[in-house]
Amino acid sequence: MSTIAWIALASAAAWAYLLLGHGFFWRTDQRLPAPAEKPVEPDRWPSVAVVVPARDEADVLPRSLPSLLTQDYSGPLEVFLVDDGSTDGTGELARELAARHGGRPVTVSSPGPPAPGWTGKLWAVRHGIALARAGHGGDHEGGAGPAEFLLLTDADIAHEPDGVRHLVAAAVGGRLDLVSQMARLRTANGWERHIVPAFVYFFAMLYPFRRVNRPGARTAAAAGGCVLLRTETAVRAGVPDSYRQAVIDDVSLARAVRRSGGRLWLGLADRVDSVRPYPGPAELWLMVARCAYAQLWHNPLVLAVAVAGLGVVFLAPPAAVCAGLLTGDAAAGALGAAAWAAMAGSYVPMLRYYRQSLWQAPALPLTAALYLAMTVDSAVRHYRGRGAQWKGRTYPRPDPTRAA
Incomplete structure (x- = not known):
């Protein structure tokens, strides 16, 4: 030949x-129950602290933050938005949205510039987790003790009203330490339609979801836009201190949890959407190029x-x-x-x-x-x-x- x-x-x-x-890896069947299906509910809904690191997110926050404030969740839920040195009024806008929409209590805080050896996002996550473990936010009284679960979610992620309920039901019912969903990214324009599905396809090729979800497997990954994590597991795994310099923080988080003996689940989302627009090829190029070599x-x-x-x-x-x-x-x-x-x-x-x-x-x-x-x-x-x-x-x- x-x-x-x-x-x-x-x-x-x-x-x-x-x-x-x-x-x-090419199959798309790793998902939580379909929207029409009701999750198996636990006897008691545990408390959840939502940690949202945000840097210059004023454009997307009006679509994402209200989706957290109006969650249909029967247990205690509080939102901690950590303003990572924004210059566009992200923190002020978050307070305005919380006052306008009501619902769940919101704490808006800022840890200041990241310490040497930290990325800005992980420095913000660390600050948010510390507030959640303290048992209450700085803007509210009467905290009920440390949250049992942490929902780490990006500021551009919008959640359906039953999203947290389904995540917690999966974690409790499956005795999982980490439940993560790959948010459905925007495909509103031609470039997004061409690039985005392939981005998720290649991610699944690198980290086959079925292997991630297999107990005891070596493959570990998570999707940083939506990660539900047991607080005790976060402490045991040293989250996020053990990977404080990581650029690909979601995969590093999953590896830290797996090293600590935790069980993982990763799948595609039906209730979690990214509202961040990528209007042209330059923005999409940067999305990939900023972390591909890492x-x-x-x-x-x-x-x-x-x-x-x-x-x-x-x-x-x-x-x-x-x-x-x-x-x-x-x-x-x-x-x-x-x-x-x-x-x-x-x-x-x-x-x-x-x-x-x-x-x-x-x-x-x-x-x-x-x-x-x-x-x-x-x-x-x-x-x-x-x-x-x-x-x-x-x-x-x-x-x-x-x-x-």
């Missing part, structure tokens, strides 16, 4: 493994392997089909077509989840090429000192000597 045929054979073999032996441990050798792997798995199949058509290489064409068909088929469930046209499935190699470019750019940004940039801050490579 020709060289391109051998590469196509390697790609086809890789897809056979990915479809059947990689935790069925996902590869800032290691150039791992980057080279990842680039080669993506090339063989995603780019070689259409190249082999084209070579087969142009040169008459039947083996290359047939093997490339088989691998391409497997690839497209694996993408269909995610497109259905996002209610997108299935015609996008055969175009996955183009999207993969775009993600490959984003990953390389992430490494370039890192070595130019502009690696993990977010909301006006740039974080260096984590220093292992500062680990907790």
